Each structure stands twice: as C-alpha cells, then as structure tokens.
Amino acid sequence: MVAADCHPVLCRGPAAVMRPGEPARPQQLKELARVAPEVRDRLVVRFGADVLAWCDALPALVNEFAARWGLAVAAAGGGGTSRVFRCLKRDTGTWAWLKLTPEPEIARQEAEALRAWDTTPSVVTLLAHDPAAGALLLEDVEPGVPVRQRAWNMAEVAALLRDLRVFAPAPGEHSVLRPLSHRVGFVFDLADRRLAAAGVNDPAASAVLWQARAAALELAADGPVGLVHGDLHPANVLSGPDARMVAIDPRPAWGDPDFDAVDWVLEGAADLAVLERRIEELAALVPGQCPHRVLGWCRALAALIAVPRMCAGRDDAQTRFLMALARG
Numbered sequence: 001m002v003a004a005d006c007h008p009v010l011c012r013g014p015a016a017v018m019r020p021g022e023p024a025r026p027q028q029l030k031e032l033a034r035v036a037p038e039v040r041d042r043l044v045v046r047f048g049a050d051v052l053a054w055c056d057a058l059p060a061l062v063n064e065f066a067a068r069w070g071l072a073v074a075a076a077g078g079g080g081t082s083r084v085f086r087c088l089k090r091d092t093g094t095w096a097w098l099k100l101t102p103e104p105e106i107a108r109q110e111a112e113a114l115r116a117w118d119t120t121p122s123v124v125t126l127l128a129h130d131p132a133a134g135a136l137l138l139e140d141v142e143p144g145v146p147v148r149q150r151a152w153n154m155a156e157v158a159a160l161l162r163d164l165r166v167f168a169p170a171p172g173e174h175s176v177l178r179p180l181s182h183r184v185g186f187v188f189d190l191a192d193r194r195l196a197a198a199g200v201n202d203p204a205a206s207a208v209l210w211q212a213r214a215a216a217l218e219l220a221a222d223g224p225v226g227l228v229h230g231d232l233h234p235a236n237v238l239s240g241p242d243a244r245m246v247a248i249d250p251r252p253a254w255g256d257p258d259f260d261a262v263d264w265v266l267e268g269a270a271d272l273a274v275l276e277r278r279i280e281e282l283a284a285l286v287p288g289q290c291p292h293r294v295l296g297w298c299r300a301l302a303a304l305i306a307v308p309r310m311c312a313g314r315d316d317a318q319t320r321f322l323m324a325l326a327r328g
Contacts, residue, residue, distance in 0.1 A: 029066075032076045032085065033059040039078065045197045046080055046190070047102055054102040058083060065098055065135050069128055073098070079249070081106055086140075095140035096127060106251075107131040108176045113252035114138075116227055121240065122163035124248045141238045141246045148234035152245075154278065157264045158285030160237065160245040164260065165288060168227035171254045180255020181220040183230050188213040191304055200311045212303035212326050219296050223256040224288070233263035258293045261286075262301050265294065270317040272325070302326040 035043070035055040043051045062085060066073050071087035078084050082101040089096050101107050108131040117123035125139035171177070188209060195205065229236075230251035240246035265278040275298060276291075283289040306322035 029063060029073055030059045032073060033062045033083070035083065042080055043102070045193055051102050058100065061100055061133070061135075062098065065100070065130075065133075065137075069098070069137055071096070071098060071137075082134075097138040097140060099136040099138060101134040104132055104134045105176070107134045107136055109178075109252055110250055111136060112176055113227060113229070113250045116169050117164070117167055120163045120167040121244060122160050122246060123167075123250075124238075124246055138248070141240050141248070143239055145239045146235050147237040147239060147245060150239065152234065154264075154281050155285065156243075156245055157261075158282055160232075160247060161257070161260060161282075161286045161289070164229060164232075164247070165226060165257050165286070168257070171225065175254070177227075177252050177254050179220070180228055180230075180253040180259060181217055183228070183251060183253040183255070184213070184216045184220050187304060188216070191307065195308065195311060198311070202311055205307045205311055208303050208323070208326050209307055211328075212300050215296070215328075216300035219293065219300060220255055220259075223258070223290075223293060225254055226257040228253045228255050228257055229260050232260040234267065256293065256297075258289055259297055261289065261294050262297045266298055266302065266305070266322075268318065270321040272321075275325075299325050299328060 035058060040052060040055055043055065062073060065071070066087065070090040071085075072090060073085050073087050075086040076083065077086075081103070082099050084100075085098040087096050087098050088094075099107075107129065111126060111129045111131050114123060114126035114136075118125070124141055126136060127139055128137040129135065191209060192206075195202075229247055230253050231249060232247060236247065236249045238246045238248060261279075261282060265275060265282060269275045269278065276295065279291045279294045279298075283291045283294065302322045303326035306319055306326050309319040310323060
C-alpha cells in the first residue's frame with residue numbers, strides 16, 4: 001500500500017562524482033553512504049532507535065560488499081526500509097543495485113520471493129544475496145523509469161499481475177514468508193506509529209483505522225493462497241525492456257493475490273462507479289481475480305491512504321471518497 005511504506009528513490013542519473021568503473025574514493029564513499037537526518041528520523045519510526053548505529057556503520061558495510069561482489073559504487077538512494085546504491089559490476093561492466101537493510105528478515109523474505117519469481121521477466125532479478133547481513137544485489141532494469149512518472153493502462157497492469165500469479169509457487173515447507181494477515185497487521189501498526197510520530201491524536205481517525213484493520217484481517221483469513229508482492233504500486237514498478245512492467249521491492253507474504261491489485265484500481269479514484277468499472281476491467285484480464293474481493297480489499301485498505309491525508313488537513317474529492325470507502 002502506498003501509505004504503508006516509504007518508497008525507494010532510485011538514483012538513475014549519471015554518477016557525476018566519478019568516471020564509469022572508477023571506484024569511489026573513501027571520502028566519496030562515506031558521503032554517498034551517509035544517511036541524512038530526515039532519513040534517519042524515518043528509519044527510527046520504522047525500526048526504533050537502534051537503527052542509528054546501523055546508519056553510522058553503513059559506509060563500512062557498503063565498502064565491504066563492494067569489495068566482496070566486485071562493485072564500483074556510483075550513486076545512492078533509498079526508502080523507508082533500506083538504502084540502495086547504484087554500482088558498476090567490474091567483471092561485466094553492467095549496472096546493478098546494492099540494497100542494504102538494517103533488518104535481516106526483510107532481506108530474507110525479499111530474497112525468497114525474488115528467487116521464486118526468478119523465471120518471470122516481470123520481476124527484478126536477484127544476482128546475489130547475504131540475508132544475514134541484510135544485503136541484496138539486484139540487476140539493473142532498463143530504462144527503469146518508475147511507472148508513477150508515466151502514463152499506464154490496465155492492460156499493462158494486468159500483464160504484470162498475470163505473471164505474478166502464473167510464476168508464483170505454492171508455500172514451501174521451509175519458507176520464511178509469513179501469512180498475509182501478518183503483513184496486514186504490520187501496515188496498520190505502522191500507520192498508527194507514523195500518526196503518533198507526527199503528533200496526531202484523532203479518535204475518529206483511530207476508529208476508522210481499527211474498523212479497516214478488522215475488515216482487512218477478515219479478508220486475509222480466507223480466500224486463495226498465493227505469493228503476494230505486498231507493496232505493489234506505481235512507485236515500486238519500473239518500465240522494463242519491451243515496454244514490460246517490472247516489479248521491485250516486494251514485501252512478500254502468502255495469501256490472496258488480489259491484494260496486489262488495490263493501488264492500481266484506487267489510483268486517483270474519487271467515485272465508486274469509476275472504481276467498480278476499473279475493478280471489472282482488470283478482473284476480465286487477470287484469470288482468477290475476483291472483483292468482489294478486490295473491492296473488499298479496496299474498502300479495507302483505503303483508510304491507510306485516507307487517514308494520513310485527512311489528518312494533514314486535506315479535504316479534496318479523492319480524500320473524501322477514500323474516507324467514505326473506508327467507513328463502508
């Protein structure tokens with residue numbers, strides 16, 4: 001969900017501080033890996049105060065994995081759960097992304113999902129990983145423009161969702177992934193923490209979130225079980241080769257794959273008839289997708305988008321619609 005996690009900013013511009021293939025000098029690497037105060041604040045809300053020690057140690061960690069995996073670090077970015085570094089692979093001269101997270105479990109879960117989707121070109125390729133250290137090396141996606149920055153249509157989204165369903169395995173005996181109910185509980189807990197960190201104490205907003213949480217947990221308790229991306233929205237999908245959409249940054253779980261359709265049908269919607277029309281259009285293109293369940297997920301998860309907007313004083317048509325949807 002869009003409101004659940006801060007999304008990565010992938011720095012895809014040219015590396016101005018060095019020539020292609022030239023490694024960052026120690027001071028350059030330290031500056032690239034430095035975690036800005038505002039990013040530290042977001043990480044503290046997400047992980048707790050212990051994450052500050054990880055932020056301080058990040059330059060050494062980047063240096064360690066650059067040496068281990070033969071990388072020349074060129075640029076940096078990141079989101080709410082990780083820092084990412086665009087790197088040139090010395091052996092092939094191709095670009096890749098080094099992703100580091102302070103919570104090893106996030107890396108373990110992402111690595112399992114990416115390996116499961118290894119045969120589909122609609123998901124970024126995992127090149128190497130050290131989950132215990134919270135480290136992943138990901139193939140670069142070209143041209144790599146986040147879909148949120150360009151126009152897209154339901155046919156493109158349907159192709160992506162079909163691939164995620166077709167290539168997804170059944171839950172394995174040794175899977176580290178949790179049920180979708182765990183993901184649902186987490187995103188609502190995170191929404192509560194972020195509102196508290198922003199100094200928001202609104203009983204009406206809390207009531208809407210609790211109602212929405214109960215509805216989402218009820219949906220997560222039944223329905224089909226597949227591999228769910230868990231954070232599939234236009235900022236976590238890139239334009240890939242042959243105009244294909246390529247998903248990145250999963251927060252995977254085992255559960256109802258219809259969960260992954262929510263952000264796409266809710267995007268910009270301010271009218272129930274429009275939302276229902278989009279749901280029907282998408283379901284007609286994605287075998288196995290249930291329009292009734294997608295609408296249920298939209299009602300349950302709309303609060304995650306609407307409540308922060310409402311608490312920030314927004315009173316536009318979309319916010320009013322999302323709040324009405326969340327309230328049922």
